[in-house]
Amino acid sequence: ILNVEQSPQSLHVQEGDSTNFTCSFPSSNFYALHWYRWETAKSPEALFVMTLNGDEKKKGRISATLNTKEGYSYLYIKGSQPEDSATYLCAPMTTDSWGKLQFGAGTQVVVTP
Amino acid sequence: EADIYQTPRYLVIGTGKKITLECSQTMGHDKMYWYQQDPGMELHLIHYSYGVNSTEKGDLSSESTVSRIRTEHFPLTLESARPSHTSQYLCASSESGGLWTDTQYFGPGTRLTVL
Numbered sequence: 001i002l003n004v005e006q007s008p009q010s011l012h013v014q015e016g017d018s019t020n021f022t023c024s025f026p027s028s029n030f031y032a033l034h035w036y037r038w039e040t041a042k043s044p045e046a047l048f049v050m051t052l053n054g055d056e057k058k059k060g061r062i063s064a065t066l067n068t069k070e071g072y073s074y075l076y077i078k079g080s081q082p083e084d085s086a087t088y089l090c091a092p093m094t095t096d097s098w099g100k101l102q103f104g105a106g107t108q109v110v111v112t113p
Numbered sequence: 114e115a116d117i118y119q120t121p122r123y124l125v126i127g128t129g130k131k132i133t134l135e136c137s138q139t140m141g142h143d144k145m146y147w148y149q150q151d152p153g154m155e156l157h158l159i160h161y162s163y164g165v166n167s168t169e170k171g172d173l174s175s176e177s178t179v180s181r182i183r184t185e186h187f188p189l190t191l192e193s194a195r196p197s198h199t200s201q202y203l204c205a206s207s208e209s210g211g212l213w214t215d216t217q218y219f220g221p222g223t224r225l226t227v228l
Binding site for chain 1: 117144148153154155156158171172203214217218219221
């Protein structure tokens with residue numbers, strides 16, 4: 001089982017502010033990193049799949065970067081809106097995990113008007 | 114919107130009962146998964162399947178069992194429920210290609226409470 005750490009555990013953001021948070025994972029045998037968003041009472045929804053060192057992905061106001069050499073990924077939310085309130089999960093995958101995702105505990109984001 | 118369904122959404126049941134949590138998907142995905150999440154904890158993989166008649170145990174040991182007789186159906190069974198089984202159970206599926214980067218599509222989950 002991988003040691004996946006997400007920090008902070010939770011954060012409160014004012015509407016319109018930007019924020020970012022971290023996913024740390026072992027860099028050895030890295031294969032891919034998934035980011036998911038999980039809104040309350042809904043199903044987890046895929047945001048990004050990242051594979052290459054230096055990868056940057058963007059979806060609307062949300063973007064992510066990947067550093068496979070040091071084992072971390074940042075997720076950024078620009079101009080936070082109340083609908084961005086959710087728990088954001090990262091899940092790395094290694095070459096020996098046979099396609100199985102290992103989820104972190106998530107960062108809970110609360111955006112207040 | 115992904116077409117993956119779980120029933121029931123909520124279940125409160127007494128100790129010792131046999132329960133089956135249903136999961137169905139209409140996307141034709143070969144790969145299916147069951148995750149368990151205790152409050153405030155990570156999602157942990159407890160079972161997965163790469164196709165019909167294929168089932169494997171995940172990283173977290175579980176007393177539950179699964180079956181995969183049809184592509185679209187991946188039920189999870191607990192023969193004798195105990196309070197320690199109280200948790201949220203999520204089902205997911207992913208496309209049939211060989212890529213490990215395939216997105217997993219999740220169902221809405223079943224919140225199980227065993228009294």
